[in-house]
Amino acid sequence: MSTTHTSDLKIIKAETSKIDTVDFSNLTFGANFTDYMFECDYKDGVWQTPTIRPYGDLTMSPAAKVFHYGQAVFEGMKAYKDDNGDVFLFRPQQNIERINKSSKRMAIPEFPEEILMNALKTIVSMEKAWVQPGTGNSLYIRPFVIATQVGVSASPSTEYKFMIIMAPVNAYYIGDVKVVIADHFSRSADGGVGGAKAAGNYGAQFYPTNLAKEKGFQQIIWTDSNEHKYLEEAGTMNVFFRINDTLITAPISDRILDGVTRKSILKLAEKAGVKTEVKKLTVSELVAATKNGSLKEIFGAGTAAVVSPVSAFSFEEHIYDLEKQEDSYATTFKTQLMDIQYNRAEDSFNWRIKVD
Ligand SMILES: Cc1ncc(COP(=O)(O)O)c(C=O)c1O
Known part of the structure; x- marks a missing residue:
């Protein structure tokens, strides 16, 4: 398991929320994202400060290794809201272990489990309003890791970005x-x-x-x-x-x-x-x-x-x-x-x- 620079989660608040612009009854799967995202960079052999900050675009070098060698892994999980407004994750430890298993296979450094669990709970807690009640409605959570080192030599990256983005979704029914x-x-x-x-x-x-x-x-x-x-x-x-x-x-x-x-x-x-x-x-x-x-x-x-x-x-x-x-x-x-x-x-x- 890799270490982090600090286990303290840094939170940068958004000035406004875009929640009012979203039509929750008519969502395209995974197309609208919440106000925040989680981000933690890996460099010099350690994961740096885990941070939750306003959702936004990334600026990256076109030479980042992920674009050339596909060194990238991801997860898919959901948060659910009950009729009292309480929000739940379903077996999140399984996804945490699985992303690290995937990372290991792709020569990506594993992410400390406890910090990830804390980050997941914190970001979902901050975005509770985006989890709609009602059967089939949920907040789709997408953790992922990408290789960010600049350079096109075919070798494992020395730098990575771990992120979590989240999208409200309706029931995903594709029929038979x-x-x-x-x-x-x-x-x-x-x-x-x-x-x-x-x-x-x-x-x-x-x-x-x-x-x-x-x-x-x-x-x-x-x-x-x-x-x-x-x-x-x-x-x-x-x-x-x-x-x-x-x-x-x-x-x-x-x-x-x-x-x-x-x-x-x-x-x-x-x-x-x-x-x-x-x-x-x-x-x-x-x-x-x-x-x-x-x-x-x-x-x-x-x-x-x-x-x-x-x-x-x-x-x-x-x-x-x-x-x-x-x-x-x-x-x-x-x-x-x-x-x-x-x-x-x-x-x-x-x-x-x-x-x-
Ligand atoms: C290839 C593959 N098989 C199976 C599954 C089902 O896994 P889970 O039940 O954890 O979503 C997924 C989805 O993550 C998948 O991508």
């Missing part, structure tokens, strides 16, 4: 999703960076995802890069398969992101007595289960949409439609998870963290 199961392109490889939230993982998916969109699909379910045999995860979601009444998801590996929603759903399912299996499921097992009627559901799980039911998948040019389930696990666990996030249900796992 049709997916393509990857049989050519790959998202990640053994020993690669798929298990890290590295910026380049996302940019690299845009082209194959555009090809899928041209054919009427919204997402890709990635398979292993060696044989395209095992089902792994979607672009920004882990994936669950319900075969008969067993909920199956792929094991985490260095190709798959360790999603917070995935592990929370596994816990809720276990608690509800639903049989879960964390195992490698093959595409041919999926196709066979679809044909013999034992495949009941497929759904994606991630912070943005909580769960996204899949209505059809395509593999090697065949399209397989899924029937809608009356007693869908997707709906059950989405409701249970949101009830915990919005402080409407008992939190027996202690996942909620109240922001004072």
Whole structure:
């Protein structure tokens, strides 16, 4: 763990708030940002003074390493408001640990966990008014780290910027999703960076995802890069398969992101007595289960949409439609998870963290 110059959080106040200019009922996901941002620079081998200051543009050299070598990682998490106006984070420690895991893989110095937790709670507390109540409304929180050293030599940067920016969002409902199961392109490889939230993982998916969109699909379910045999995860979601009444998801590996929603759903399912299996499921097992009627559901799980039911998948040019389930696990666990996030249900796992 790296050290900081000082653990004292410096706060520079904004003169005005732009909150009145925002139409909270009609937000484009991640397009409006709050009044403040968190910033902490790394130089001379230490993280400098952690600072919260008014949100604004950065001025950077075009030779900063992030622009040339993509040395950048990020996180995605949310704050929720209950009907009494109290604001909560959901399992923030998981995101803190994950950004440091991602940083390590990208040769970026890790950020002190306690300072990050304090910064998160402080900035969210300062921006409580931006967290709208109501199911589906939340404040999307985007921590990220970029390499800022000036110079185009292909080596790890000696300077970095850790930031947190935040955007109010409405329910992220994209409807039922049709997916393509990857049989050519790959998202990640053994020993690669798929298990890290590295910026380049996302940019690299845009082209194959555009090809899928041209054919009427919204997402890709990635398979292993060696044989395209095992089902792994979607672009920004882990994936669950319900075969008969067993909920199956792929094991985490260095190709798959360790999603917070995935592990929370596994816990809720276990608690509800639903049989879960964390195992490698093959595409041919999926196709066979679809044909013999034992495949009941497929759904994606991630912070943005909580769960996204899949209505059809395509593999090697065949399209397989899924029937809608009356007693869908997707709906059950989405409701249970949101009830915990919005402080409407008992939190027996202690996942909620109240922001004072
Ligand atoms: C590649 C990938 N898989 C899975 C997830 C889901 O993770 P989480 O549930 O922590 O949002 C995300 C989103 O962060 C992702 O980018």
